[in-house]
Amino acid sequence: MIFHHLIFHLTVFKTAYNLLLNLMERGNKVKNRKWLLLVGPILAMGLCLSCGKKVISTEAMTYPASREVPRSVEAKPAETPEVKPEAASPGMSADQEKEAKIKEETLRQEALRQQALKEEAARKEALAREAARKKPALESIYFEFDQWVIRDDQKEAMLRDAEWLKANPQVKVRLEGNCDERGTAEYNLALGQKRADSAKAFLEGLGISGNRVQTISYGEERPLNGGHNEAAWSKNRRVDFVPVR
Numbered sequence: 001m002i003f004h005h006l007i008f009h010l011t012v013f014k015t016a017y018n019l020l021l022n023l024m025e026r027g028n029k030v031k032n033r034k035w036l037l038l039v040g041p042i043l044a045m046g047l048c049l050s051c052g053k054k055v056i057s058t059e060a061m062t063y064p065a066s067r068e069v070p071r072s073v074e075a076k077p078a079e080t081p082e083v084k085p086e087a088a089s090p091g092m093s094a095d096q097e098k099e100a101k102i103k104e105e106t107l108r109q110e111a112l113r114q115q116a117l118k119e120e121a122a123r124k125e126a127l128a129r130e131a132a133r134k135k136p137a138l139e140s141i142y143f144e145f146d147q148w149v150i151r152d153d154q155k156e157a158m159l160r161d162a163e164w165l166k167a168n169p170q171v172k173v174r175l176e177g178n179c180d181e182r183g184t185a186e187y188n189l190a191l192g193q194k195r196a197d198s199a200k201a202f203l204e205g206l207g208i209s210g211n212r213v214q215t216i217s218y219g220e221e222r223p224l225n226g227g228h229n230e231a232a233w234s235k236n237r238r239v240d241f242v243p244v245r
Contacts, residue, residue, distance in 0.1 A: 138164060138173070138241035141199060142234065145180075148194035150202050158199070161241055162206035172244040174214040175199050180233035181220050192217030199239045214244065 138161050141154040150158065165173060177192030177199075196215035204210050225232035 138243060140238045140240045143195055143237045143239075145233070145237065146183075146191070148191065148198045150198060155202075158202050159206065162203055162208055165203070165208050165212065168243075170245070172212045172214065173203075174216060174242045174244050176222075176240040176242060177215070177217040178222055178224070178236055178238050178240065179220050180236040181223065181228070182233070183220075185219055188219035189217050192219050195237075195239050199241075 139157040141150065141157050143149075144151065165171065175196040177194070177196035179188035179192050183191070193215065196217060200210065200213045200215055203213055220236070223232070223236045224238065225235040
């Protein structure tokens with residue numbers, strides 16, 4: 001703004017100066033001198049008034065400019081910085097944290113192992129119950145006192161056992177000879193073996209391969225009935241047929 005005022009003042013001054021020069025060139029005449037004396041003060045007064053007005057105008061324009069400054073630099077409300085949650089301060093050192101994780105993993109693995117053992121035990125128990133429910137219809141046969149020959153009334157049971165073995169060729173059978181409590185342990189072991197061998201020979205006669213048949217004697221060690229009379233002893237003189245897969 002000051003620069004513009006200065007240019008304006010210079011322009012007015014130059015115009016007035018040129019006018020004065022023209023008048024002075026004509027000043028040879030008295031009339032013109034009088035005219036110069038009349039016009040000169042008027043021009044000077046006009047120049048001063050013009051400068052005064054411009055200064056006043058400049059000052060008047062300057063004042064609003066000074067009022068605008070606060071608006072342009074008016075402070076804006078400070079933005080609230082985003083507060084991020086601080087990371088939880090570690091309650092233990094890196095080594096302690098690592099050790100705790102290892103311990104936790106060990107406990108977890110142990111719990112899984114125990115759970116697997118329980119599930120396996122439950123599975124085996126279920127299989128055992130299922131096997132017992134589906135136990136093959138292999139029948140035991142019984143003998144007279146101190147005898148190992150197959151009784152006639154037991155041959156029907158032997159025939160049924162042979163038919164079942166033929167229907168299940170993938171299954172082998174173990175014949176377990178047993179005796180009652182009378183007699184010595186050695187004698188009863190030998191007698192039980194004779195009874196098992198007799199039953200094996202009978203099966204072979206019915207077409208069952210001897211390779212599928214095993215024999216063993218338990219003597220008097222596995223009584224079916226713990227009594228001490230003929231009713232109990234008759235149940236203990238027997239050969240049991242046990243399937244072997």
